[in-house]
Amino acid sequence: MKKKILIIISAAIFLVSGALSVYLYNKKPDGRTVEIISDGKVLYELDIENESDREITVEFDGRKNIIKIENSDVYVSDAECYDHTCMKMGRLSQSGVPIVCLPNKLIIRYKEGGGELDART
């Protein structure tokens, strides 16, 4: 009986998270507003469609991340950290998955509709 429960729980974790991942990955973002969050604070809110191509430098603890806006798309072009995961994550529009730089506490994501105001305070 315990065995059955364990198998069911593990299978459920796999199936539910798998289905949810596929759903979230293919979901169209709510809007075209992109947030750049550093250490819990929203630094920029960009209306990505009407944004001209430019570079934004975000600094945390002396380490810089260079964020590039290009053809209504956002990506991290350079990062002063040890793994450069955020650079490898590519462009934000490829999927709705937020770009995260853990060491520099940076998140770039599509803004979700409502309920996110408390993140700013």
Add this chain to the structure above:
Amino acid sequence: MPERKPDIKRLTELSLLTAVSLIMFVIEMQLPPIVPVPGVKLGLANIITVYAVYNYKPQEAALVFTVRVLIGSLFSGNVTALIFSFSGGVLCLLGMILISRISDVSMIVPASVIGAALHNIGQIIAAVFVMNTTAVISYLPYLLFAGSIAGAFTGTCALLVIKRIRPPKD
């Protein structure tokens, strides 16, 4: 000192396990990431953690895990990762020790999957505090999905190891 002998044997075994898991950790460090999502990796070193949970006392498994994580972070020079490894690992270890108590070795793969999921949940909890925002929670489904595959893999590996090695049961 006849009664000291098994202690030293045990200590040597635990040291050996720690060394093996560290080697796996270092090898995995050299591999390119499978998917560029922070926190997603195979966790080869956890094969040893799973093996230790099923063949040694809980405190011994915890010891192997703690030493591996501490020395591993020295090897990688990655202090941020230490926070995530610990928060995830502790939760995973507690869950797996509990499961190993209520079931036997045949349930090692599901146990490992549940352990991996607990590991991911611990990672995300740590990330919420480190990043100072709840935005990272949106990563949880991806981590859980990748984690359950990685957990099934490490669990299977640990099962193969246990089948081949007859450990001294205390």
